[in-house]
Amino acid sequence: MDLSPQISSSHVDNVYSQQGFTLAGMAVPPRLSWNLRVSTEDQDLIDRAVAASGKTRTSFVLEAARRAAVDTLVEQSWLQVAPERLTAFLECLDAPPQPNPRLRATLTAEPPWQG
Numbered sequence: 001m002d003l004s005p006q007i008s009s010s011h012v013d014n015v016y017s018q019q020g021f022t023l024a025g026m027a028v029p030p031r032l033s034w035n036l037r038v039s040t041e042d043q044d045l046i047d048r049a050v051a052a053s054g055k056t057r058t059s060f061v062l063e064a065a066r067r068a069a070v071d072t073l074v075e076q077s078w079l080q081v082a083p084e085r086l087t088a089f090l091e092c093l094d095a096p097p098q099p100n101p102r103l104r105a106t107l108t109a110e111p112p113w114q115g
Contacts, residue, residue: 036061 038046050060081089097103 046057046061050057053060055063
């Protein structure tokens with residue numbers, strides 16, 4: 001009678017991958033866990049959105065957090081331009097468009113909502 005513990009290979013793979021390794025010896029980046037405190041109202045709102053999106057709560061929250069992080073970093077970024085280049089750019093914006101075949105075609109085309 002075999003009394004050794006029965007451990008599935010998926011369990012072993014999971015333990016190794018949590019440590020940053022696979023059984024094949026290839027490195028796997030470790031995954032981190034977050035512990036968040038949320039109000040009941042926020043939880044209900046998030047769960048309704050998760051259900052509507054068809055995603056897991058983890059993927060939904062992570063995607064939203066990643067999007068908010070990128071937006072925040074973009075808002076904080078600076079664009080530095082030499083004063084003379086800025087002046088030239090502003091002059092281009094203020095100047096009326098020069099006639100050209102593509103502009104004429106656009107202005108004379110029938111609007112799609114009328115076709």
